[in-house]
Amino acid sequence: MIARLITAATLIFCPLSTLNAACEGRDLRPLLSAAEQAELQAFHHSTPYPSGNHWLAEKDQHQISVIGTVHLGDARLGPVFDRLSPVLAAADRIYLEMTPKEQAQLQRALSERPELVFLTQGPTLIDLLDPEEWDQLSKAAQARNIPSFMAAKFQPWYLSVLLSVPPCVLSAMGEGRGLDHLIMGYAAKNGVPLQALEPYDTIFSLFSSEPIDTQIAMMRAGLLSDQDSADGLVTLLNSYFDQSHAASWYLAKLHAKRVSALSKREIEEAFDKLQATLLRQRNLAWMPHIIDTTSTDTIVVAVGAAHLHGSDGVLAQLKSAGYRLSRQEF
Template identity: 45%
Template sequence: MIRTLLACLALAGLATMAQAACEGRDLRSTLTATERQTLAVAVAATPYPAGNRWRATRGGDVIEILGTVHLDDPRLAGPAARLRPLVRDAGLVLLEMTETERADLMRAMQSDPTLLVLDDTTLPELMEEDDWQRLSDAARARGLPPFMVARFRPWYVAMLLSFPPCLKAELAEQNGFDAQIESMAREAGTPLRALEPYDTAFRAFDRVPRAAQLDMMLTSLTDAGTSEDQLATLLAAYFDEDHAAGWIVNEILAPRTGVLEGEAAEAAFATLTEALLDARNRAWIPRIEEAAAATDAPVLAAFGAAHLHGEAGVLNLLDEAGWTLERQRF
């Protein structure tokens, strides 16, 4: 589950995915009857569990809402073609980050290494020797020298390891769905704006207690096959427009990894969810509403699909604020 969160929220290295390079399977097909029932009950209890595209209206204001995936995929071709007119005709496109914020973030990382680097210790000093050796092996599989990884903050290592080794050769380009939407907007001359400051997610990660960061890092130490399966499950659920199911299924299957279970896993996940999803969602709502009120044409808000569902999901928060929501064709 934590791996899914990291894959959805990684800010660096979100890149073109060559489907031929990764051969993971959709883990939903492996669920037992009991696990399927657990999933069905959990999804049914989740507000707005499905649908990648929605329209919110209140008075004369219109917000077009798009849940994205931060990796490229051939299956995006159809939705991208259908959404091009929507991007062209929008009065404003809101994204998690635009080219401007990405450039600001790169400058900040170069000028302030402590954004990513531990300044008071190293990972081998914080970990059991066996865990450090496992981490070193996982880093090498992704072309990362362990001596460098030893100085990184645990949350950043967890992010780096959230993608399977099969993606290593493809992590040079940035062409996720968010980037494609941004390119469409620039081609059409549609104004762009970020939903938050460039370092919001980085600061949110850093506010997570170090012990929880280490726990989430350990959950990333799954074998290559499991890693590929988890990514395949996330993407398959996205294209089925079942984003809540793709999220919840990984929590149901977490005991299979045997890395972090029980209360420790639940606590780490709750902390991350609040910092990286729920708190950001709540901060986005007034920005989205203000943009809609100030723009004659509809506003298009596009962000990771993980932000759509749940009590503190963007859709439910808009519903509670008096917006009428209608699912649209993705």
Template identity: 40%
Template sequence: MIPVLVALLPQALWASCDGTDLRASLTEAQHAALGTAAEETPFAEGNRWRARRGDRVIDLVGTIHIPDPRLAPVLERLTPDIAAAEHLFLEAVEEDRKALERNLAADTSLLLLQDTSLPELLEEDDWQALAEAARSRGIPPVMAAKMQPWYLSLVLALPGCAMDLLQDGGGLDARIEAVAKAEGVPRSSIESYDTVFRVFNEEPLEEQLDMLRLGVFPEATGADLLVTTVNSYFDEAHSDNWQLSRMMTFAHLDLPEAETTAMLDEMEDKLLTRRNLAWIEVIEAAPEMRLMVAVGAAHLMGESGLLHQLQARGYELERLEF
């Protein structure tokens, strides 16, 4: 699912991506379904919040991980809160990102299949479709053939026209970290840098292959989803973004509804729910009275979302201008 599997990409920078916002073409029934889902989702909207409990203040920011020119005024508004923080939590600070790179270089099993390959695991037609999807994203099929299926699913969730932007590193989280470093604010990762790798590498290959089916959309559909995702992000409409992605996945996969639902729910549990519940314990255990937490925007919403979890622990929540 694109809102979770990949960073949100800025429409303004897609010189070669030709996509449209899918929300404009939804039926009345689909719009109603999005509205119902939003009403049932705690904290369905909002990229910037403040939580208070007694003297403790936590600023929470939903981020995107790659550049967009519209982030400049956002960062300007956030800068006083960054400077005021006694500690900043990010999904991964710079030092841990570099440590992950070293680990990946030292242990190829984290990313690559060791005793088999995807052509051996898949039907020929399925492999050829994946090979073409990889080729369109600048990945030689011979390289894709050895990737762990879960990792290839993350890579192929992006259309080829957007791949270069992943290397920029100028997303909101990186900009927040740069300000914190300049201001001397202590920083740390909110989880171990290899958490996602461990979670998915522990899954049986068959379940990893199911993930591939979730992540690979036709090029045009992928571009449309990315345009929709970034527009939804700047509209701060996280529930709509999440539910629309589920709608598109159901339309894309030729599987029984119950099977697709189970795969999507499992993906949400691994990438959001389990991590959110672990993160809230890290936040609560921090000794500082003034914190900033800057993590992917999808981690803010929902029953397991950080905002709802803080509210359940006695914090008062206030939405701020993003």
């Protein structure tokens, strides 16, 4: 069981397995109300660099190809990867959120450092949640083959990550590879150096440092039924291949407002905190590594597509640093 959860965690923070036929979700975009459509369009138009999964940033003789990735395997990635291969071949170095080295470190740490994911002191989630909430969470965990006694001991943020993935995806672990993993394989085969943008435990440190009440609020916002979770995942993937990464992020919030028992204000607060922790803080921490690559003229930065958009996104930060940006074929 522990080994399976370690594998699941590595796949969640690294490339996830293929969304197979068992995940029969719906694309939620055609089902939006007129008001939701207007809200989504307003967000899109007010957000810097809301779309495009492949950009070229140029400054003097320095070239940075920025590729927005998806951590899920999908058959549609094959043609995408073929089109991106010449870009990878021309790179002196490829920067990723995590390389195979960090993946191995993460797997080892998850088995050796229980404090990364478990509540090692104080009350468990059984004590921290209302009985009705715990019953819902416990059933969701069991659907993913996580025993209730173990789920009760997880840090809330970590359990919310595990529960965000539909059971149909976890049951298909290993069947496919996300774009990050395809890029790693290409680099290993062709001798292109890889470098991680952050230590393997960055996300764990950021989220575990949050107060338990904040973690529980984020967990409540993301606790969906299996069908709602599958719908969200299908919508995410379709939005990704439409290169609409800003809309994809905002759609997740709209979806939560539709199906969550929390108030709209609570959803907004939870997503604001998630954006600050998962995206903004990491984006800003990455930029010195990306910009100060003076030893190589041509690099690739391949990170989750959600990191590209927004005033604190990778693209806007490069623009602020004096780079010229042009959208490329994807």
